[in-house]
Amino acid sequence: MTRAEEPLIRVEGLHHTYQAGTRKPIAALRGIDLTVRSGDYIALIGANGSGKSTLLRHLNALLLPTVGDVWIAGRNTRDPAHLRDIRSTVGMVFQSPDSQIVATTVEEDVAFGPENLGIPEQELRERVDWALSVVGLSPLRARASHLLSAGQKQRLAIAAALAMHPRCLLLDEATAMLDPLGRQQFLDTVRSLHRDGMTVVAATHNMDEAAAAEQIVVLSQGQIALQGSPRTVFAQESHLHELKLDVPAAARVARTIAQAVPGFPVDALNLTDLLEAVSVRLPSARGAAT
Helix, strand or coil: CCCCCCCCEEEEEEEEEECCCCCCCEEEEEEEEEEECCCCEEEEECCCCCCHHHHHHHCCCCCCCCEEEEEECCEECCCHHHHHHHHHHEEEECCCHHHCCCCCEHHHHHHHHHHHCCCCHHHHHHHHHHHHHHHCCHHHCCCEHHHCCHHHHHHHHHHHHHCCCCCEEEEECCCCCCCHHHHHHHHHHHHHHHHCCCEEEEECCCHHHHHCCCEEEEEECCEEEEEECHHHHHCCHHHHHHCCCCCCHHHHHHHHHHHHCCCCCCCCCCHHHHHHHHHHHCHHHHHHHC
16 A cells, blocks of 8 residues: 555544533644544554544544544545445544444454445455454454453454454554553554554554654644654653653663763664664673674
8 A cells, every 4th residue: 555645534623622512611622733644653642631532533433523624535524425435444443342342253243344334245254354364363253252352352343443444543542451462462463554554543641652653643632732753752851741741661761871871862762772772882782682
């Protein structure tokens, strides 16, 4: 999949107000402009209440703008005639996988969405087989959905979304309830899909997860406070702290080392960056790193 000239997702002047028209309106989004191109991997970060989940729900028309517009593959989410196409183009995985499981077995759950679109039987089987293979659940296709682990349930949620043949996956704190192993397996699946061309927009509280994205959008009080590459965003540590956000663990370690080793780079985003910096500057560590 190549990056097209036309954005896959275009958000212009988006405002969303909960309880609009009442005595206590809640302004969740206030003038968001955002462009997502095919093949992008964008992480949304921000403190609780910053608007991350509200923004994601606009990207597949679960919510409609109070003011402004959202286009998905050129289709305005305000037009109800486009709803099915939008939901097929952009799949969503929520924090709690149990809320998305609708069928008794793994295979039936993956088949549910395309079956309701009237996909022919042969193509339906092919979609289910492919989606289960991608997330590594083919051996569990006949298992009762409720017997899966939390990590397996999240991968099932991805498979159900993939069976709709979306161009983009939206992840709303999708790893928040997973143990470290389940989180790693889930993220490995997402990164593999992105390498194969899938567009990913992921809301997360985990800065290490955000650092793996190509671009980070920082929300604060319903507005975009920062936007750029992970290195650009995480270099602004003081600003992030003002927004009640942290930097990746590797960046914190690098800053600590820099206090004792002048010139040590402080822009590490992950363990690989950290080990490379250490091996270059500390000869005794070079052998250990290799």
